[in-house]
Amino acid sequence: MxxxxxxxxxxxxxxxxxxxxxxxxxxxxxxxxxxxxxxxxxxxxxxxxxxxxxxxxxxxxxxxxxxxxxxxxxxxxxxxxxxxxxxxxxxxxxxxxGPDTAAVLDVRTALARLPFRKRACVVLRHAFDLSEKETAAALGISVGTVKSQTSRGMAELQGILGARAVGDLVTGRRKQ
The missing domain is CATH 1.10.1740 (Rna Polymerase Sigma Factor; Chain: A)
Structure with missing residues (x-):
């Protein structure tokens, strides 16, 4: 049983x-x-x-x-x-x-350019809508590290994709 x-x-x-x-x-x-x-x-x-x-x-x-x-x-x-x-x-x-000169980068390509920890924090926070605490638990890191890595990751994405594209990603994310 x-x-x-x-x-x-x-x-x-x-x-x-x-x-x-x-x-x-x-x-x-x-x-x-x-x-x-x-x-x-x-x-x-x-x-x-x-x-x-x-x-x-x-x-x-x-x-x-x-x-x-x-x-x-x-x-x-x-x-x-x-x-x-x-x-x-x-x-x-x-x-x-030579360097990649593509004019448009999709989100997956941009994410692939982020270091692993930043990518994981950004994905869990913005694609999966996890809280900072839930993200920290999933990755085995502190909440402060989640905050800093997410912020830096989003800044890097903004540099790659542009401010408007990143703003659309965050505001258009799936609500659960």
Missing amino acids: FLADTSAEFHDFFERHYAELARFANLLTGEPDAADDLAADAMIALWQRWDRLRKADHPLAYARGVVANMARERIRAAMRERRRVSLFWFRGPGSVE
Whole structure:
């Protein structure tokens, strides 16, 4: 009976939060396919600890933290791989490309340019409408760090996208 109840609770948690966690992973990594994998891997990790996690005050905050950590590791691994490939294929100064001169940058491209912690704070605060306290819990950082990283991240986005575009992002965000 206990196993059936536990399984049903986890199934309910999965149904309610999987899509949100996948969307969060997508905004952090910019890779839709990887986002589904990260959300699934996070759910596996949560299931393995569900007996303890189900009694926690905020299991969703813990789940967001798991996704954030997995996304961070994926990004770091990709950066290490790119460095290895570039060192292998580097042919000298003639192979250096010029700067990106695209006139319009979409939000995902702009988010991808932010350092991970700023990106995570901006995404959780503005795309998911979490409070500063909820964001801090999800990322395992202080509320003050959330405030400063969100402010700096939004300032960087403003520099990339322009003040009007960032204002539209904040005022047009989804209300829950």
